[in-house]
Amino acid sequence: xxxxxxxxxxxxxxxxxxxxxxxxxxxxxxxxxxxxxxxxxxxxxxxxxxxxxxxxxxxxxxxxxxxxxxxxxxxxxxxxxxxxxxxxxxxxxxxxxxxxxxxxxxxxxxxxxxxxxxxxxxxxxxxxxxxxxxxxxxxxxxxxxxxxxxxxxxxxxxxxxxxxxxxxxxxxxxxxxxxxxxxxxxxxxxxxxxxxxxxxxxxxxxxxxxxxxxxxxxxxxxxxxxxxxxxxxxxxxxxxxxxxxxxxxxxxxxxxxxxxxxxxxxxxxxxxxxxxxxxxxxxxxxxxxxxxxxxxxxxxxxxxxxxxxxxxxxxxxxxxxxxxxxxxxxxxxxxxxxxxxxxxxxxxxxxxxxxxxxxxxxxxxxxxxxxxxxxxxxxxxxxxxxxxxxxxxxxxxxxxxxxxxxxxxxxxxxxxxxxxxxxxxxxxxxxxxxxxxxxxxxxxxxxx
Amino acid sequence: xxxxxxxxxxxxxxxxxxxxxxxxxxxxxxxxxxxxxxxxxxxxxxxxxxxxxxxxxxxxxxxxxxxxxxxxxxxxxxxxxxxxxxxxxxxxxxxxxxxxxxxxxxxxxxxxxxxxxxxxxxxxxxxxxxxxxxxxxxxxxxxxxxxxxxxxxxxxxxxxxxxxxxxxxxxxxxxxxxxxxxxxxxxxxxxxxxxxxxxxxxxxxxxxxxxxxxxxxxxxxxxxxxxxxxxxxxxxxxxxxxxxxxxxxxxxxxxxxxxxxxxxxxxxxxxxxxxxxxxxxxxxxxxxxxxxxxxxxxxxxxxxxxxxxxxxxxxxxxxxxxxxxxxxxxxxxxxxxxxxxxxxxxxxxxxxxxxxxxxxxxxxxxxxxxxxxxxxxxxxxxxxxxxxxxxxxxxxxxxxxxxxxxxxxxxxxxxxxxxxxxxxxxxxxxxxxxxxxxxxxxxxxxxx
Numbered sequence: 001x002x003x004x005x006x007x008x009x010x011x012x013x014x015x016x017x018x019x020x021x022x023x024x025x026x027x028x029x030x031x032x033x034x035x036x037x038x039x040x041x042x043x044x045x046x047x048x049x050x051x052x053x054x055x056x057x058x059x060x061x062x063x064x065x066x067x068x069x070x071x072x073x074x075x076x077x078x079x080x081x082x083x084x085x086x087x088x089x090x091x092x093x094x095x096x097x098x099x100x101x102x103x104x105x106x107x108x109x110x111x112x113x114x115x116x117x118x119x120x121x122x123x124x125x126x127x128x129x130x131x132x133x134x135x136x137x138x139x140x141x142x143x144x145x146x147x148x149x150x151x152x153x154x155x156x157x158x159x160x161x162x163x164x165x166x167x168x169x170x171x172x173x174x175x176x177x178x179x180x181x182x183x184x185x186x187x188x189x190x191x192x193x194x195x196x197x198x199x200x201x202x203x204x205x206x207x208x209x210x211x212x213x214x215x216x217x218x219x220x221x222x223x224x225x226x227x228x229x230x231x232x233x234x235x236x237x238x239x240x241x242x243x244x245x246x247x248x249x250x251x252x253x254x255x256x257x258x259x260x261x262x263x264x265x266x267x268x269x270x271x272x273x274x275x276x277x278x279x280x281x282x283x284x285x286x287x288x289x290x291x292x293x294x295x296x297x298x299x300x301x302x303x304x305x306x307x308x309x310x311x312x313x314x315x316x317x318x319x320x321x322x323x324x325x326x327x328x329x330x331x332x333x334x335x336x337x338x339x340x341x342x343x344x345x346x347x348x349x350x351x352x353x354x355x356x357x358x359x360x361x362x363x364x365x366x367x368x369x370x371x372x373x374x375x376x377x378x379x380x381x382x383x384x385x386x387x388x389x390x391x392x393x394x395x396x397x398x399x400x401x402x403x404x405x406x407x408x409x410x411x412x413x414x415x416x417x418x419x420x421x422x423x424x425x426x427x428x429x430x431x432x433x434x435x436x437x438x439x440x441x442x443x444x445x446x447x448x
Numbered sequence: 449x450x451x452x453x454x455x456x457x458x459x460x461x462x463x464x465x466x467x468x469x470x471x472x473x474x475x476x477x478x479x480x481x482x483x484x485x486x487x488x489x490x491x492x493x494x495x496x497x498x499x500x501x502x503x504x505x506x507x508x509x510x511x512x513x514x515x516x517x518x519x520x521x522x523x524x525x526x527x528x529x530x531x532x533x534x535x536x537x538x539x540x541x542x543x544x545x546x547x548x549x550x551x552x553x554x555x556x557x558x559x560x561x562x563x564x565x566x567x568x569x570x571x572x573x574x575x576x577x578x579x580x581x582x583x584x585x586x587x588x589x590x591x592x593x594x595x596x597x598x599x600x601x602x603x604x605x606x607x608x609x610x611x612x613x614x615x616x617x618x619x620x621x622x623x624x625x626x627x628x629x630x631x632x633x634x635x636x637x638x639x640x641x642x643x644x645x646x647x648x649x650x651x652x653x654x655x656x657x658x659x660x661x662x663x664x665x666x667x668x669x670x671x672x673x674x675x676x677x678x679x680x681x682x683x684x685x686x687x688x689x690x691x692x693x694x695x696x697x698x699x700x701x702x703x704x705x706x707x708x709x710x711x712x713x714x715x716x717x718x719x720x721x722x723x724x725x726x727x728x729x730x731x732x733x734x735x736x737x738x739x740x741x742x743x744x745x746x747x748x749x750x751x752x753x754x755x756x757x758x759x760x761x762x763x764x765x766x767x768x769x770x771x772x773x774x775x776x777x778x779x780x781x782x783x784x785x786x787x788x789x790x791x792x793x794x795x796x797x798x799x800x801x802x803x804x805x806x807x808x809x810x811x812x813x814x815x816x817x818x819x820x821x822x823x824x825x826x827x828x829x830x831x832x833x834x835x836x837x838x839x840x841x842x843x844x845x846x847x848x849x850x851x852x853x854x855x856x857x858x859x860x861x862x863x864x865x866x867x868x869x870x871x872x873x874x875x876x877x878x879x880x881x882x883x884x885x886x887x888x889x890x891x892x893x894x895x896x
Contacts, residue, residue, distance in 0.1 A: 031754070046675075141605060147754070147756060149597070149758070157597035157601075158597070158772065159494050159780065160491065160774070161483075161775065161776065306479070306483055306595070306772035307768075307772035312758070313758065314757060314759065315755070315756045315757075320756075321754060323608075323754055324606065324755035327607075328607050328608045328609065331604075331607035332604055335792070341788045341790065
């Protein structure tokens, strides 16, 4: 199963040399090169072979890449570079080109380390299958939660256990935004602009604020945790764009904090088991450990049958932390080249069906603007009740008079666990009521 | 390097069978058997081979071991059992017999999974060396922090990084005791008795309360983190027996919590690097994440150069969580038998010297009972200053009058970072002063 033994080192060092190709020399790539250089001797000891960077593929040869990138290694010909390597590190991002280069590396017998969550979520199966067919490794610790060891613990440490649920904050940008909104009371637009200035959000923040990044990570986590292929399309996704300063204030009044959560869960119903994977902003109790995860940090709860609750916390992004995770994989993959064997393959034997969001039962927080007159509150409560939704707390507050709209009030309701379908149906019915002027918020309550 | 391939399964299942011997059928052993049975099919999928338990070695055949232990598998002849297995799980504990059985298993070509922290701390090198010589695996995730994946993340996920410090709560019993003292204000003796009733402390709690268990774990963590052999004798060890209700109250006044910490650290002094490994009760700020680790939970902070701060949290003991960690190792080791390769070997290339406790620089909390008269406070402060110890805060409080001892006061002092040696010398000098009646507490301040 293992590919050709690495070439012996030409000098007097009897340890072999592994040829490494790096795809991408951005924030992560240049940190990978820096760490490989300053810790070269230690890495050699840990692997039992030297790593020799034979080339760094970039799109633009003329761009200044700082002191850690040797210009003589740069090439635009990634296609031939990957076929000459024992080990390919893909930190260029993007989908089509990355996939084609990774496939060509695997076909040439190279092992691959990648941080590309979007590609794995979209088309991981093709890559896993190619790695398997060519007897080489595909490792991706850096794809989820940056420096936090999470892929390896889930795949290997918990391999003798049964994972029930993984719930975490795995997108640093949205956590930075929600945390700043909570601390300052500011509007989202203002906070996003500030995050962009500080480099915590991209110029186009869509992938983060719309939850695409968190959904890609949920897809990877669900696949690993439940030995089932869970694609990006199987993940229910809601971003944070609709979270307002009023929602944050309402959460505070309720002793709660709003976080964007990625949740993957084994749902057991009699003999039937299904997988739920979802990303949405949710209110969690202030006392929940995830509530105190601030700024751009990540934290992930894992609940397993025997191990109980485990938490992992650390930096989920950034060039240096991500490079640490990449290099951990590089050492692992390189050791297998030297000593034989290979890492875990894709494991999708369970093939559990995916649970649709409609069947999910969660608690909700609902905020509605209504006409402030007798009977409206009872009518809203009655409508929820007719859909089998039981109210936990309700809070009504008059609004200052607007421009000729008459007297209005905001009703904030937290429910007991209710089916998503029932909640949607109740909200549809409520929004058709003349007394209900608008439905302002629909947020889940999690972490009880 | 790999040993003989496992035997094919006799039935129509083409997957091979691995023969498993279990040493010990106590709390952990019986849970291992239970989980192997209820998750048998899943484990087979994950490994690519069936696990067949060929025997369970115990000392007493007649003891009732509950429904999960098949009596026909019990044997007292552990010596021959281990020579017939592909995989030996050692959860019997103890030193001499466990060592001899593990060595004989390794010599017979079996891979070994053990939870025996005391043995690894005392004589890990002998075991690692035997595993290496016979080309088999020795795994021990369950030896440190129970179900929390920690050994694998440190050895593998962070293999491309440089660990600077590991600091954690790795003994559940002492955390239960200190947590209960903090919550209730009770004396240690009372709380230990309660912990014994609840099963959180052994009848003889010495290994826990004197810090031996935490020191064994520190020795293992230091060896892994710094690629250096750190034996039990290299770990400075202080238990919690001298922590009083007054210390707990003093900590609360200072916004701090007392925890028994295992700390292993890379100390860099110019070009020289050394390893410090130590266990002691310390006051940490209430805002530190370790301060909120309650009851028998464990939590460990890892600081690495590139990854930054990581935290791991979960159940550090108990039959079921420990069995989860054991089985994770079993799957990993079994996969290597089936697919070739082997896990990380002992890595001690760095051979860093061990730093003595005397050279360590930490902050201290000191409590002294003194005569309550003018000049004593100034004298105490002067003595510390003459040893180069700078005071951060000082707090003097008169004591109620005792039986004819005159008026007394307690001085509580927190210092800036000071050398341990200087502090010891200053305390020796102070204790010889007639005005100083007793030195009541010497505790470190950590986690700033």
